[in-house]
Amino acid sequence: MLIRTEIGVDAAGIDALLRRTFPTAGEAELVQQLREDGLLTLGVVATDDEGQVLGYAAFSPVTLQGEDLNWVALAPLAVDESIRGQDLGRKLVFEGLDTLNEFSYSAVVVLGDPQYYSRFGFEPAVSHALHCKWPGSESAFQVYKLAEEAFIQTEDLAAQSESPAIKVEYSAPFDRFE
Template identity: 50%
Template sequence: MLIRTEAPADILTVDRLVRSAFDTEAEAKLVMSLRENSHLTLALVACSDDGEVIGHCLFSPVTLNGDDLNWQGLAPLCVKKEHQKQGIAEALVKEGLEMLTELGYPVVVVLGDSNYYQRFGFESATNYDMHSKWEVPEGAFMIKACSSEFLEGRSGLIEYCPEFDVL
């Protein structure tokens, strides 16, 4: 398996993958909108040994109390159904977090299964008195900083790009 940044030639393949991975087309429309509106910071694809795109992971900017601090949101993350439960999503997330840190993005948030994302160092955003505008289960909105100094003295509302409001 190879993980690499998404290339323009991948766009239609990624669109088909995202459409097949979720119950509705909302996530595929979100990915396209983020791309079209230049709100995509990092997009990674996982490719099988024969070059087939079998996974996708996207990061886009988020703000804290309206301030752009170079923080990122992870969403969506998907793997082709027949390739799930093989560590592909985990590899995508790890690679994405590593790349973002290297590029100087200090904090990543995610809305998802806390049992899954804790393995990457995510913890509940409520531990830092931070929240999203959506009603979500306790612990589902999580945050990870490359260093705790980026969270010190901060609290409030974390907002994703406007494209997320159509979900």
Template identity: 50%
Template sequence: MLIRTEAPSDILTIDRLLKSVFESEAEANLVMSLRENSKLTLSLVACTDDGEVVGHVLFTPVTVDGEDYAWQGLAPLAVSKGYQGQGIASALLSEAFETLPELGYPACVVLGDPNFYGKFGFQSAAMHGLECQWEVPEGAFQARSLTEEPLKALYRAGKGQVEYCSEFNEL
């Protein structure tokens, strides 16, 4: 399995992957919109030994109370149905969590299943005084530091509302 940065030739393959994994085309349309508006910070793909793209993860900028602390939002994460349960999502996240701090991004938020994302160091964002800009189920909005610094040391207010790129409002 090879994890690498998205290449221009991957765009349509990623689009097909997202449309096949999610119930609607909303995530695929979101990724295209983010790409067209140059809002991608990091886009990684997982490829088989034959070069087939079977996984994708995307990170985009988020703000805390309107301040840019270079934090990232993880969304979406997708693995082809025939390849799920083989550690591909873990490999994508592991690579991303090594790369993002090297690029100067100290923290990450995600909106998703706490049981799944908890395995990757995410904790309830509310524990850190953070709230999502949207109404979400308790515990679904999560955050983690990507550095040795505790999460609360990475923003000034000690609490705040996290806001994603405006393209997410179209979901």
């Protein structure tokens, strides 16, 4: 199994993986739109010896109160059903976090199972006064700090705002999930 940054020839394999992994084509269409709009910050793939894509993690930019603070969102994360339970999701996430750290990104947010993502060091975003637009997502919305100053930046934003809560805004292609 090879884990690496995605390249152009992976697009069809990523699309196929997402369409067979999720119940609808929404995630596949999301990644395609992010790629077309130049909003795919990083894509990490896991391929077998024949080059078939068996795992994928996508990272795209988010803003905080409309400001770009070098934060990204992890979505989607997919592992082929035939190899689930082999820790591939963890490897994809950590490869992505390592790469983003090398490129000086500040933090990563994710909307997902808290039990799953807490194993990687994600923590509840609400504990840092962060929220997203999806109602009822408080327990699932989580954050991973890459840079020491990440939460200092959010404190500065909160101090400038009338509300202590900071809204993390995903890019327009995510609007399909409202």
